[in-house]
Amino acid sequence: MTPHHDSAGRVVVRLDRVSKEYGDTLALDALSLEIRRGEAVAVMGPSGCGKSTLLNMVAGLDRPSAGTITVHGQDLGSLTETGLALYRRRDVGMIFQFFNLIDDLPALDNVALAAQLTGTSARQARRRALELLDELGVADRRNNYPATLSGGERQRVGVARALMNRPALLLADEPTGALDSRSGEQVMDLLIDLNQIGQTLLIVTHDPHLATRCAGRLVEMADGRVARERTLDRETVDRENLERSA
Numbered sequence: 001m002t003p004h005h006d007s008a009g010r011v012v013v014r015l016d017r018v019s020k021e022y023g024d025t026l027a028l029d030a031l032s033l034e035i036r037r038g039e040a041v042a043v044m045g046p047s048g049c050g051k052s053t054l055l056n057m058v059a060g061l062d063r064p065s066a067g068t069i070t071v072h073g074q075d076l077g078s079l080t081e082t083g084l085a086l087y088r089r090r091d092v093g094m095i096f097q098f099f100n101l102i103d104d105l106p107a108l109d110n111v112a113l114a115a116q117l118t119g120t121s122a123r124q125a126r127r128r129a130l131e132l133l134d135e136l137g138v139a140d141r142r143n144n145y146p147a148t149l150s151g152g153e154r155q156r157v158g159v160a161r162a163l164m165n166r167p168a169l170l171l172a173d174e175p176t177g178a179l180d181s182r183s184g185e186q187v188m189d190l191l192i193d194l195n196q197i198g199q200t201l202l203i204v205t206h207d208p209h210l211a212t213r214c215a216g217r218l219v220e221m222a223d224g225r226v227a228r229e230r231t232l233d234r235e236t237v238d239r240e241n242l243e244r245s246a
């Protein structure tokens, strides 16, 4: 797997006093956050604190009510709708809890489509898709439709799709939330491997095990703001996990 190497500087994502209102609800309240190249950041917090809203803003799926979001050197607020659509296809990859695969396309086409949408030829897209499926251990499932894959296999296909365009940033929303614990651990291993070869990750989760295993920094949100941040050092996390399971 060859991750995208960001040449625009150390900071890949910068949110500067970002607010989002939905009617009377203030989902994000002047939130500021930076993610540096190669970091793996996990965002946690109680239901309704704004985690998905944050992810959707960074993914360019929705626009803030106030504040600025810069990703990979681009101010998302300055992009037109077309520009934002291109950004979503090229610069970010997304992994979802329920995979979001297209039911009537085989695994290979689900993955290849992501590149074809950015103008890559069908032949090239299929070649890269097959390489990725191979690296993720599901090449033998390439002709299977999503309904005939296990949850873990579907998520591997989902990860392959997210990586197709070598995104500067990989976003994951409860990536193991719909998986049994064994497949969940395998997807966590995959995320760790990707981060170790330089992929920048932003993960939203309720699962402290996922957060502490995969991330180097934990951001805890409350009421649309960052309530607490801590750097996770491997040795402390491993000791805490051991103590918890003892």
Ligand SMILES: Nc1ncnc2c1ncn2[C@@H]1O[C@H](COP(=O)(O)OP(=O)(O)OP(=O)(O)O)[C@@H](O)[C@H]1O
Binding pocket: 022, 023, 025, 026, 027, 045, 046, 047, 048, 049, 050, 051, 052, 053, 054
């Ligand atoms: N499209 C929307 N329209 C109206 N309100 C919304 C919308 N999206 C989110 N909200 C509200 O914004 C707040 C933050 O929601 P968000 O989904 O970001 O929280 P969350 O931390 O991801 O929650 P969960 O952990 O339950 O997924 C909530 O009060 C929610 O009801």
